[in-house]
Amino acid sequence: MLDHLIKGVTVVDGTGAPAYTADVGIRDGRIAVIGSVGESSRTSEDAAGLVLAPGFVDPHTHYDAQLFWDPYATPSLNHGVTTVAGGNCGFTLAPLNPGRPDDADYTRRMMSKVEGMSLVALEEGAPWNWHSFGEYLDALEGRIAVNAGFMVGHCALRRYVMGADAVGGQPSEEQLGEMLTLFHEAMEAGAWGLSTTQSSTHSDGDGKPVASRHAKPAELLALSRAVGDHEGTQIEAIVAGCLDQFSDDEIDLFVEMSAAAGRPLNWNVLTIDAAVPERVPRQLEASERARKAGGRIVALTMPILTPMNMSLGTFCALNLIPGWGEVLGLPVPERIEKLRDPDVRAGMLRRAGSKEAGVFRRLANFGRYVIGDTYSAANEGLTGRVVNDIAAERGQEPFQCLVEICAHDELRTVLWPMPTDNDPDSWALRQETWRHEDVMLGGSDAGAHLDRMCGAPYTTRFIGDCLRGRKLVSLEQAVKMLTDDPARLFGLRERGRLREGFHADLVLFDPERIDAGKATLVHDLPGDSPRLDARALGVKAVWVNGVEAIRDDVVSGAVPGKVLRSGRDTRTVSTK
Numbered sequence: 001m002l003d004h005l006i007k008g009v010t011v012v013d014g015t016g017a018p019a020y021t022a023d024v025g026i027r028d029g030r031i032a033v034i035g036s037v038g039e040s041s042r043t044s045e046d047a048a049g050l051v052l053a054p055g056f057v058d059p060h061t062h063y064d065a066q067l068f069w070d071p072y073a074t075p076s077l078n079h080g081v082t083t084v085a086g087g088n089c090g091f092t093l094a095p096l097n098p099g100r101p102d103d104a105d106y107t108r109r110m111m112s113k114v115e116g117m118s119l120v121a122l123e124e125g126a127p128w129n130w131h132s133f134g135e136y137l138d139a140l141e142g143r144i145a146v147n148a149g150f151m152v153g154h155c156a157l158r159r160y161v162m163g164a165d166a167v168g169g170q171p172s173e174e175q176l177g178e179m180l181t182l183f184h185e186a187m188e189a190g191a192w193g194l195s196t197t198q199s200s201t202h203s204d205g206d207g208k209p210v211a212s213r214h215a216k217p218a219e220l221l222a223l224s225r226a227v228g229d230h231e232g233t234q235i236e237a238i239v240a241g242c243l244d245q246f247s248d249d250e251i252d253l254f255v256e257m258s259a260a261a262g263r264p265l266n267w268n269v270l271t272i273d274a275a276v277p278e279r280v281p282r283q284l285e286a287s288e289r290a291r292k293a294g295g296r297i298v299a300l301t302m303p304i305l306t307p308m309n310m311s312l313g314t315f316c317a318l319n320l321i322p323g324w325g326e327v328l329g330l331p332v333p334e335r336i337e338k339l340r341d342p343d344v345r346a347g348m349l350r351r352a353g354s355k356e357a358g359v360f361r362r363l364a365n366f367g368r369y370v371i372g373d374t375y376s377a378a379n380e381g382l383t384g385r386v387v388n389d390i391a392a393e394r395g396q397e398p399f400q401c402l403v404e405i406c407a408h409d410e411l412r413t414v415l416w417p418m419p420t421d422n423d424p425d426s427w428a429l430r431q432e433t434w435r436h437e438d439v440m441l442g443g444s445d446a447g448a449h450l451d452r453m454c455g456a457p458y459t460t461r462f463i464g465d466c467l468r469g470r471k472l473v474s475l476e477q478a479v480k481m482l483t484d485d486p487a488r489l490f491g492l493r494e495r496g497r498l499r500e501g502f503h504a505d506l507v508l509f510d511p512e513r514i515d516a517g518k519a520t521l522v523h524d525l526p527g528d529s530p531r532l533d534a535r536a537l538g539v540k541a542v543w544v545n546g547v548e549a550i551r552d553d554v555v556s557g558a559v560p561g562k563v564l565r566s567g568r569d570t571r572t573v574s575t576k
Helices: 102-114 118-126 133-140 154-166 173-189 217-227 249-261 279-293 324-330 334-339 341-352 353-365 386-394 398-407 422-434 458-470 473-482 484-490
Strands: 004-011 021-026 030-035 041-046 051-054 056-058 082-085 147-149 193-198 234-239 263-267 296-301 369-371 413-418 440-442 506-509 520-522 531-533 539-544 547-551
Touching: 004 030, 004 506, 021 353, 051 473, 056 484, 082 484, 082 539, 102 118, 102 154, 154 173, 154 193, 154 249, 173 217, 173 440, 193 217, 217 234, 217 249, 234 249, 249 263, 249 296, 263 547, 279 296, 279 334, 279 422, 324 334, 324 341, 334 341, 341 353, 341 398, 369 386, 369 398, 386 398, 440 473, 458 473, 473 484
Parallel strands: 004 041, 004 051, 056 082, 082 147, 193 234, 234 263, 263 296, 296 440
Antiparallel strands: 004 021, 021 030, 051 506, 369 413, 506 539, 520 531, 539 547
């Protein structure tokens, strides 16, 4: 007997093959049968007119902490994501040195700063009852509703072995040996591979460059070679050039790391903008060179424009513009005084438009910002209005106008920059770039930057756009890009396709309605901390390992997810 039967559904199987109509039966967590099914079932549903696809795989998340207080990884699961990859960018919650209890506090403050997670939620929402990486994975086992695999973060490895010297110091030969031993232990426990960052935007809770930024190439290559000693593993890495264009040294480093491991290396995120046509070929040069050297480098890119709010009052992307952090890091009264100084504003604008600002130049057109939430009588009625229009009415320069609006709210005003790359040429360039063999959809950052952005709904928004919007790719191809492509990169065993015998990770949706609602601020984290959330539209149900986890955007209460461990749940994707 089947556990559940989905009758008369349109099957899009994840391979890119044409859709077809069939019955799909689930038994013991697997897809038992596809076709015309006469076998009895405990439950069934008529799904005529609906589409059944494999569960989506999100290759870049930061759900490492959130899964402890939210086993459903919302809103990702709501939007059909059944498998998430965590532990990215060099940041993980384990291992923690048992001889230094304060390292947990350091880690929480670092995650709060660098990944925009609520410090209160990190302190109150996770048990912090582990030391080894294996103990961290065990703490999640049996209590999550999504499948989750985790890289081991370079910053945690360095901190465990070197303590405070991890920031600014270099490991001795003995310490590097300890780091490699610790890394091998994490891999044997099921870590998916190594994640590391050399990005100039990544600072810890003390404002200092995070530990892995101090690593020299020899250390990175030693760890990369260790990755290749384990089955079903890979590398995820970030460098400063990921945000704009790689330097020659950065390309050399990525190529050498991937070739040393004999494993794919993925990076985040490829920004596609027709106004900067040289960026895509430069970034993909790393992939071309890796292929020749016996490696593989995969660029993650988002298929939607993910709005990100800004504020002059709290840490956000504006702080990362060269020279801006010095002003925006001042106490609020001093910050307002500086921002009201015409000479200071002029200097900030020059820096924001300079070549050194890289991709952050996109944030410098302040006239195209939309005013979000406001908090003073002086700003009543401004929500939803464009700064250019307000500035014209007041006879002010746009940045001056924006500063005055924010000053009235003591800098709490929420600001929404309008995207600069929403033009037909940029979308045509995206469509072309997606065809590259080393470009993959992803980069949601789900679980991070919680009150600033909501990238998790990219799956439903993309499919809705393919069905009823720009229609840049077919439904079958869109599903493949969200399922089989990332599953194959990670070497996931028997996931990513709708095939008999595969794990029953499934999403059932209405092709006429599938989409994502508008991102709204909710206060549902531990400590009543805020985050942006977005409803899933048109998603009828989501199954994880054959168990219904979501029905009509409501969680079921079941926790059928698995901690996916390298080797057991992943196979090696060799580059050699």
